[in-house]
C-alpha cells in the first residue's frame with residue numbers, strides 16, 4: 001500500500017503498490033504540470049480528502065463537479081471523442097488540491113470510463129515518497145496527446 005499526499009496534506013491517494021512504471025508525460029498539458037504518472041485502475045485507487053474516503057470506482061463522473069476539496073481542469077471538453085474507453089484520447093479530468101494546487105490524479109470522463117471500475121486512472125507519483133518507488137522504471141512519453 002502506498003499513500004501519496006499533496007503538499008498541504010488535505011488530499012491523499014492510496015494505491016495497492018508501486019506502479020508498473022512511472023511516466024514523465026511530455027504531452028501538451030502534463031509537461032506544464034510537471035507530473036510523473038503511475039497508472040492504476042479506478043477500483044484500486046482511493047481518494048481521501050480531509051479524512052473522507054472515496055473509491056475512484058464510485059465516481060460516476062460529472063464533468064463540472066469535482067469532489068469537495070479538489071479543483072478540475074477538463075482537457076478537450078469540447079472535442080469529439082475519437083474512440084471510447086481510451087483515456088489517452090484526451091477526455092480527462094485533471095484533479096488538483098483546491099488548497100495547495102498539487103496535481104493529484106487524472107480520471108477519464110467519457111461515459112464508459114465514468115462507470116467502468118477497471119478504467120485507467122493516472123496518479124501523480126511525485127506525491128509519493130521516493131522510498132516507495134525504488135526500482136520503478138522511469139519512462140518518458142514524447143508522443144503528443
Ligand SMILES: [Zn+2]
Nearest residue numbers: 006008097100
Ligand atoms: Zn493540498
Ligand SMILES: [Zn+2]
Nearest residue numbers: 025026027030
Ligand atoms: Zn500527458
